[in-house]
Structures are given as structure tokens and as C-alpha cells.
Amino acid sequence: MQHRAIGVFDSGVGGLTVFKEIARLLPKENLIYLGDTARVPYGTKSVETVQRYALEAAEFLINRGVKVLVVACNTASAVALPQLRQRFQLPVIGVIxxxxxxxxxxxxxxxxxxxxxxxxxxxxxxxxxxxxxxxxxxxxxxxxxxxxxxxxxxxxxxxxxxxxxxxxxxxxxxxxxxxxxxxxxxxxxxxxxxxxxxxxxxxxxxATETAKSVQQLIQQNGLENPDSGGQHTFFVTDVPTRFEKVGQSFLGKSLGRIEQVQIG
Amino acid sequence: MQHRAIGVFDSGVGGLTVFKEIARLLPKENLIYLGDTARVPYGTKSVETVQRYALEAAEFLINRGVKVLVVACNTASAVALPQLRQRFQLPVIGVIxxxxxxxxxxxxxxxxxxxxxxxxxxxxxxxxxxxxxxxxxxxxxxxxxxxxxxxxxxxxxxxxxxxxxxxxxxxxxxxxxxxxxxxxxxxxxxxxxxxxxxxxxxxxxxATETAKSVQQLIQQNGLENPDSGGQHTFFVTDVPTRFEKVGQSFLGKSLGRIEQVQIG
CATH class of the missing domain: 3.40.50.1860 (Rossmann fold)
Structure with a gap:
């Protein structure tokens, strides 16, 4: 279990501010990020639609075997956290x-x-x-x-x-x-x-506060990765070009390999 | 054939400016509008993704038996018109x-x-x-x-x-x-x-220019609705609340009944 990655998702690129803080506080953890760039933004869409999108994004990360799910999107945290916690067994942390x-x-x-x-x-x-x-x-x-x-x-x-x-x-x-x-x-x-x-x-x-909560949760539950780890993997639902460009300004460095996937 | 409606689609609410002009020039025509509000906007998304969305939106309208398809979205017109014309038999008019x-x-x-x-x-x-x-x-x-x-x-x-x-x-x-x-x-x-x-x-x-093209096409091909018609139907892919509110300011009047559908 400890070797597993932490999963982070957002409607797009914004969640990288949370991702960056988690990576800073937990440099040994493997992190998987999913940006739902084909359907971004969530902030102007209805509760029902955002709940559906959040469940689909969570499912994608859980199928990749993450140990903790971080909802790095305020809108999804605001309207979908109870559904995610009810549907899935792993710890779910939102930003609210x-x-x-x-x-x-x-x-x-x-x-x-x-x-x-x-x-x-x-x-x-x-x-x-x-x-x-x-x-x-x-x-x-x-x-x-x-x-x-x-x-x-x-x-x-x-x-x-x-x-x-x-x-x-x-x-x-x-x-x-x-x-x-x-x-x-x-x-x-x-x-x-x-x-x-x-x-x-x-x-x-x-972003800062959420990363602290993730760190606490990992430590209190003995979920720290015992290996050196620190691998970061990025997935997006649209072609990565734009995510890569804007993401670089969010992270302050190149993101490396970004893979496009279909969810939902 | 002449009794059929004209289908109009856009990523969201913007295409209502085109819809409004068509309704003004062709008051006897029945019009069906689809706003893909669950996935709006298209303008920041990749060519491949917009092409997929445009094909799905067109399919929805064509399944409703429209006689002409109007792509009331500049981005979809810019990247998906050849695909739509190749895939479907009916006349397709874009805004470009x-x-x-x-x-x-x-x-x-x-x-x-x-x-x-x-x-x-x-x-x-x-x-x-x-x-x-x-x-x-x-x-x-x-x-x-x-x-x-x-x-x-x-x-x-x-x-x-x-x-x-x-x-x-x-x-x-x-x-x-x-x-x-x-x-x-x-x-x-x-x-x-x-x-x-x-x-x-x-x-x-x-908007104005496209509506004129639609009018021309309808007249030149003998596709005018012989009945009084003038019925307007609206479909959206997200909950209609926001579309209704913003749409009202686009059309300058209430939109009437709006139905939510899933496409894609």
C-alpha cells in the first residue's frame, strides 16, 4: 500500500498549484495528476454535471491504484466530496x-x-x-x-x-x-x-493548506513511501499542448511526459 | 423535407446570436438549437477534441431530422466543417x-x-x-x-x-x-x-452574414417551410439554468422550454 502513488485531479491546470505543494512537502511520494482538460472548466457547470465528471476522474485514478485521492479543484470539492467518499474506500481529501x-x-x-x-x-x-x-x-x-x-x-x-x-x-x-x-x-x-x-x-x-493535510494524513496512517520514489505522472483528457504550456508557468518547470486519456 | 426544422449548434450560448438572426430572416422556419454547455468552451480545446464534439452535436440534430445544419460556432466551423460535410448528406453551413x-x-x-x-x-x-x-x-x-x-x-x-x-x-x-x-x-x-x-x-x-447564407440556401433549394411554423426548440447538455439566464440577454427575450440531453 505505501508504495502506491497519491492521485490528484482537477478540471484542468489549476490543480497543479496543489500538486506543486504536495511534491514540495512529500518529495519521496509518487504522484499521479489528472487534468480533465477536454471538459474544463467545472466552475460554471451544474452540480449534477460536476459530480458526474468528478466520479469519472476519481475512477480513473483509483483504477491506477492510488492510495489517497486529492480533489485539487474547489468546485469539485464543493459539490462532489460526499459522493466520492461514499463511492470509494480510500481516503479522499478536498481543498475546502x-x-x-x-x-x-x-x-x-x-x-x-x-x-x-x-x-x-x-x-x-x-x-x-x-x-x-x-x-x-x-x-x-x-x-x-x-x-x-x-x-x-x-x-x-x-x-x-x-x-x-x-x-x-x-x-x-x-x-x-x-x-x-x-x-x-x-x-x-x-x-x-x-x-x-x-x-x-x-x-x-x-493549495498550501491542502498539501499540509495530505502530509498529515500520510504520516498519521503510516502511508509514507519507503522508497525514494518522487515520480510524477501527468494525464490529461485533451491534447497536452496547452496544458504543457500553461502548466509550466504553474509549476515553474517543465512537466515531462504528459499522456492523453479518455474518461467518462 | 420542407417541413423539417433547421438545426443550429454551438458549444454554448454564443450561437444564439446566429440563431436570433436566422429567426428574424426566416420567421416561418422551425429551428432546433443545441448548446453543448456541459463541455463549453471549444475555443481553448484541441482540433481533435472539437472535431469529436462537433460530430456528436451534429449527429444529435440529424437524428432529429433537420433539413440543414448550421454550425453557429466559429471554432467548430474552423476545424470540423470538412468532417461534417463528409460524414453527413445534408447541407452544412458554417460561420467562417x-x-x-x-x-x-x-x-x-x-x-x-x-x-x-x-x-x-x-x-x-x-x-x-x-x-x-x-x-x-x-x-x-x-x-x-x-x-x-x-x-x-x-x-x-x-x-x-x-x-x-x-x-x-x-x-x-x-x-x-x-x-x-x-x-x-x-x-x-x-x-x-x-x-x-x-x-x-x-x-x-x-451572425448576420451566416443567417443570410442560410436564407439563400433555403430559398435556392426550395426548402422553405410551407406552413406557418416558427417553432423554436432548445437543447443543452448541462442543466439549463445558466443557459436560460445568459441566453435571455443574447436573444433579448425568454427562451421558453429548454431540454437537457446527453450526447457523446
């Missing part, structure tokens, strides 16, 4: 709970959450934060333009700053001290968000 | 040829083309325009942010204007007199594009 736990350390209990339409409409972040901090004032805002801005390479462009001002205005007047980046693309916008919000707001990056 | 024909009336033969990555990379517009106007100087630019801006309802927002300035700068220095709006979403940005480019540039809207 780790992010919510970190957000619950807010000092003034005024917390902002940003994400895709699917994630925000699910209300999973407010639910998870309220479970830990019942009196927290939580404001959630969907920011659909942040993903295309990040993928265009405009994360630090003036247009990204103006877009952030437009979206975050309501959060700024509410005096939040914590903002949850509820989409795996958003860490790429970190500098821009900081410029708009100032240094007083702490940014919760679910 | 009608737009190119209109663009070829450029006075100074300096023409700009904007579209998705898939459409621009295919080079189909320059090919089609050069076939009519061999010496034309054609500059093509992919504008990935225009679709999310239009869907966000920000088509006339200052952020859309700045984005247009950023994308169109190279076209402005080339003194173009014609700009092809090579994506069915772009007519929504018409006012913004006009503000940026000035009145000297004529904007070619493939």
Missing part, C-alpha cells in the same frame, strides 16, 4: 476543509471567500468556516474573470487589478482580515490581490 | 465562409480577424479571405478574455474597453478598415470595439 480551517484563525472573524460560481453557490466554505467559528461574518463573491486572466498570463496586469477592485469592493467595505482564495488559479493573482486589499488582509491559499 | 465573403469587400484590403485561440490558430479566416482577395493584408489576434467579459455582463464596462485596447493595439497601427468578429460572443462587444477602433473600421458580424 483545509482552507476553511486556516480561515477560522481570523482575528476579527470577518472573512471573505472568493471562487467560481459553482463553489460560491454551493455555500460550502461558509458552512465549513461556521462549523469552527459560528459567529464569523462571511462574505462570498464569485469572480469568474480571475481564471481567464491568470491563464492569459495577465495576473499582474493593470486589467487584473481593476477587475479585482470591481469584484472585491464589497469585501473591502466589510473590513475583512482574511480572504480565502477558493480556486486553485487564484494564488497566481496573489500580488494583485495584495495590492488591492493591502497588507492587513491575510490570504488563505488552499 | 459568410464572414470571409463580407470581409472581402474591404476597400484598403487591410483586414483584422479576432476570435478564440482555436479559430485563430486554424488560419481558416485568412485562407477564406485570401481565396477571394489574394493580396489582402490580414492580421489575426486571439482574444480569450472577450467571451468571459461578455458572459459576465461587462461588455460595455471600462475593463472591457481596456482589454480591447490591449488586444487590438497591433490592428490599430496596421490601419485596417475591416474587423471580422470571429466568435459568436463578440457582437455583444460591438459598442466597446467601436469606441476603441473608431467609426472608420467596419465590423463584420458573422
Amino acid at each position: 476543509e483545509p482552507g476553511a480551517r486556516r480561515a477560522a484563525s481570523s482575528q476579527n472573524q470577518r472573512i471573505g471567500v472568493i471562487g467560481t460560481e459553482g463553489t460560491i453557490n454551493s455555500r460550502r466554505y461558509p458552512e465549513a468556516i461556521h462549523a469552527l467559528l459560528p459567529d464569523a461574518l462571511i462574505s462570498s463573491i464569485a469572480c469568474p474573470l480571475f481564471v481567464p486572466l491568470a491563464e492569459e498570463g495577465w495576473a499582474e496586469h493593470e486589467i487584473a487589478r481593476l477587475t479585482a477592485v470591481e469584484y472585491l469592493q464589497p469585501l473591502m467595505t466589510e473590513n475583512i482580515d482574511t480572504l480565502v482564495l477558493g480556486c486553485t488559479h487564484y494564488p497566481l493573482l496573489r500580488n494583485t490581490l495584495r495590492r488591492v486589499l493591502g497588507d492587513g488582509v491575510s490570504l488563505v491559499d488552499s | 465562409e459568410p464572414g470571409a465573403r463580407r470581409a472581402a469587400s474591404s476597400q484598403n484590403q487591410r483586414i483584422g480577424v479576432i476570435g478564440t485561440e482555436g479559430t485563430i490558430n486554424s488560419r481558416r479566416y485568412p485562407e477564406a479571405i485570401h481565396a477571394l482577395l489574394p493580396d489582402a493584408l490580414i492580421s489575426s489576434i486571439a482574444c480569450p478574455l472577450f467571451v468571459p467579459l461578455a458572459e459576465e455582463g461587462w461588455a460595455e464596462h471600462e475593463i472591457a474597453r481596456l482589454t480591447a485596447v490591449e488586444y487590438l493595439q497591433p490592428l490599430m497601427t496596421e490601419n485596417i478598415d475591416t474587423l471580422v468578429l470571429g466568435c459568436t460572443h463578440y457582437p455583444l462587444l460591438r459598442n466597446t470595439l467601436r469606441r476603441v477602433l473608431g467609426d472608420g473600421v467596419s465590423l463584420v458580424d458573422s
Whole structure:
């Protein structure tokens, strides 16, 4: 069991921010990544459709014998985690709970959450934060333009700053001290968000938090890979060209071999 | 045969701009629209994947007995038209040829083309325009942010204007007199594009041109519906909620009943 890989999936390339953190914290683990690039994005699609896609992606990784499943996509974590845990026997970690736990350390209990339409409409972040901090004032805002801005390479462009001002205005007047980046693309916008919000707001990056949860789970359950390992394998459902190009800017290095597969 | 409907498909909601024009020119025709909303967008996906999706969408409409197939999606028209024409017997009309024909009336033969990555990379517009106007100087630019801006309802927002300035700068220095709006979403940005480019540039809207081609084809082949007809039916591959909301702003009126189907 310990020799098995950790499986990570996302609708596309965004989950590589989670993948990168896991690889950093657990350099000996073999990792398999699946990006459902033929059907990306999930964030604008319905609960039913995202649940179906998530089950199909999970099945693909489980058929490859992974020991832990990481749902590195906020939208899929928001709407499909109970189904995945019910259907499969292995440990399943999503990005919402780790992010919510970190957000619950807010000092003034005024917390902002940003994400895709699917994630925000699910209300999973407010639910998870309220479970830990019942009196927290939580404001959630969907920011659909942040993903295309990040993928265009405009994360630090003036247009990204103006877009952030437009979206975050309501959060700024509410005096939040914590903002949850509820989409795996958003860490790429970190500098821009900081410029708009100032240094007083702490940014919760679910990638970092999720990787810590994976590390904890692996250690507490004696699932560490005893070998040197560290092999990384990438699968995508569309032709890899675009994933390779954008993925490189996410990982900060070349991804190596990427294989195209059909799921669903 | 004449009693049959005209089938129209797009990756999502954008093709409704074409649908609307067809309905205006041919009020007696029954129209069936399919939006592949579970897999939208096509514009960032590979040629192979878009070809597969287009064949599946066409098959769905043909199984419903349509007399003409309209590919109301620039990306699918750019990469899948030969395959569709080869596979199926009925007349297939895409949006590229009608737009190119209109663009070829450029006075100074300096023409700009904007579209998705898939459409621009295919080079189909320059090919089609050069076939009519061999010496034309054609500059093509992919504008990935225009679709999310239009869907966000920000088509006339200052952020859309700045984005247009950023994308169109190279076209402005080339003194173009014609700009092809090579994506069915772009007519929504018409006012913004006009503000940026000035009145000297004529904007070619493939929706209008394609509808004229459909009208011509129907008339020349004696395919007009002899009955009063005018029934409009909508199918989508994801839950209809979002399509309904965004579609209303495209059509300028309620869409009526929308049915969810699975294809592929």
C-alpha cells in the first residue's frame, strides 16, 4: 500500500498549484495528476454535471491504484466530496476543509471567500468556516474573470487589478482580515490581490493548506513511501499542448511526459 | 423535407446570436438549437477534441431530422466543417465562409480577424479571405478574455474597453478598415470595439452574414417551410439554468422550454 502513488485531479491546470505543494512537502511520494482538460472548466457547470465528471476522474485514478485521492479543484470539492467518499474506500481529501480551517484563525472573524460560481453557490466554505467559528461574518463573491486572466498570463496586469477592485469592493467595505482564495488559479493573482486589499488582509491559499493535510494524513496512517520514489505522472483528457504550456508557468518547470486519456 | 426544422449548434450560448438572426430572416422556419454547455468552451480545446464534439452535436440534430445544419460556432466551423460535410448528406453551413465573403469587400484590403485561440490558430479566416482577395493584408489576434467579459455582463464596462485596447493595439497601427468578429460572443462587444477602433473600421458580424447564407440556401433549394411554423426548440447538455439566464440577454427575450440531453 505505501508504495502506491497519491492521485490528484482537477478540471484542468489549476490543480497543479496543489500538486506543486504536495511534491514540495512529500518529495519521496509518487504522484499521479489528472487534468480533465477536454471538459474544463467545472466552475460554471451544474452540480449534477460536476459530480458526474468528478466520479469519472476519481475512477480513473483509483483504477491506477492510488492510495489517497486529492480533489485539487474547489468546485469539485464543493459539490462532489460526499459522493466520492461514499463511492470509494480510500481516503479522499478536498481543498475546502483545509482552507476553511486556516480561515477560522481570523482575528476579527470577518472573512471573505472568493471562487467560481459553482463553489460560491454551493455555500460550502461558509458552512465549513461556521462549523469552527459560528459567529464569523462571511462574505462570498464569485469572480469568474480571475481564471481567464491568470491563464492569459495577465495576473499582474493593470486589467487584473481593476477587475479585482470591481469584484472585491464589497469585501473591502466589510473590513475583512482574511480572504480565502477558493480556486486553485487564484494564488497566481496573489500580488494583485495584495495590492488591492493591502497588507492587513491575510490570504488563505488552499493549495498550501491542502498539501499540509495530505502530509498529515500520510504520516498519521503510516502511508509514507519507503522508497525514494518522487515520480510524477501527468494525464490529461485533451491534447497536452496547452496544458504543457500553461502548466509550466504553474509549476515553474517543465512537466515531462504528459499522456492523453479518455474518461467518462 | 420542407417541413423539417433547421438545426443550429454551438458549444454554448454564443450561437444564439446566429440563431436570433436566422429567426428574424426566416420567421416561418422551425429551428432546433443545441448548446453543448456541459463541455463549453471549444475555443481553448484541441482540433481533435472539437472535431469529436462537433460530430456528436451534429449527429444529435440529424437524428432529429433537420433539413440543414448550421454550425453557429466559429471554432467548430474552423476545424470540423470538412468532417461534417463528409460524414453527413445534408447541407452544412458554417460561420467562417459568410464572414470571409463580407470581409472581402474591404476597400484598403487591410483586414483584422479576432476570435478564440482555436479559430485563430486554424488560419481558416485568412485562407477564406485570401481565396477571394489574394493580396489582402490580414492580421489575426486571439482574444480569450472577450467571451468571459461578455458572459459576465461587462461588455460595455471600462475593463472591457481596456482589454480591447490591449488586444487590438497591433490592428490599430496596421490601419485596417475591416474587423471580422470571429466568435459568436463578440457582437455583444460591438459598442466597446467601436469606441476603441473608431467609426472608420467596419465590423463584420458573422451572425448576420451566416443567417443570410442560410436564407439563400433555403430559398435556392426550395426548402422553405410551407406552413406557418416558427417553432423554436432548445437543447443543452448541462442543466439549463445558466443557459436560460445568459441566453435571455443574447436573444433579448425568454427562451421558453429548454431540454437537457446527453450526447457523446
